[in-house]
Amino acid sequence: MAQYFHKEVARLKKKALSLCALVEQNVHRAVHSVVHRDAALAQEVIDSDDQIDMAEVDVEEDCLKILALHQPVAIDLRLLVAILKFNNDLERMGDLSVNIAERTLFLAGREQLPVPYDLPELCAKVLEMLKKSLDALVNLDPEMSRQVLASDDVVDGLHRRMYTWIKDAIRKNPDHLDDLLHYLSISRNLERIADHCTNISEDVIYMVEGNIIRHNAEQAKPKPAHATAAS
Secondary structure: OHHHHHHHHHHHHHHHHHHHHHHHHHHHHHHHHHHHOOHHHHHHHHHOHHHHHHHHHHHHHHHHHHHHHHOOOHHHHHHHHHHHHHHHHHHHHHHHHHHHHHHHHHHHOOOOOOOOOOHHHHHHHHHHHHHHHHHHHHHOOHHHHHHHHHHHHHHHHHHHHHHHHHHHHHHHOHHHHHHHHHHHHHHHHHHHHHHHHHHHHHHHHHHHHOOOOOOOHHHHOOOOHHHHHHO
16 A cells, blocks of 8 residues: 555656646746747747646646545655645746736737846846746755745845836836836736745745744745754
């Protein structure tokens, strides 16, 4: 029975990692479609969302089946609970990528405005957080997860600066209101993707250490290098 359980869990992990790859690809496509005003790439993001939705449902059903049949405890239970949680985060990131792609389709057909000055930096930071959060998930690396949590404040700051820039731009260029509001929506969706990256990172820490750190700022801080080496 234990051998069958571990086979089922291994199959579930494989499906979850495949979903990670699909979502990461779509986030990258969405971001690049915005930066390069690439309508065709944006359409690819929209068209592939059904595949992500089906994969998310498949992972959830398998996870619930394993929980019902095997009633795992301790670390096995933590693993399955974490998979259920980050599975939902991945699906939401897929939806947010579609939102960004839809904004791109609108902007691609309009007169080109100067890209808000913080947008490329915001895009790069969110992609970095995404990569680190998924790498931490694959490698079960809580310290890399803490690096992701530390980066979230940077993304929040960039989003606030984008909001200020766009607010000023609307005052100066009211004729471009629709375009600027679409850029604001893109910034907001990127910031929300970063939030889901932090959720995944918190789940990794929970899986490995058994600690729920959502409301514990001290446990979320990256540990000093010497402390990590000593442990």
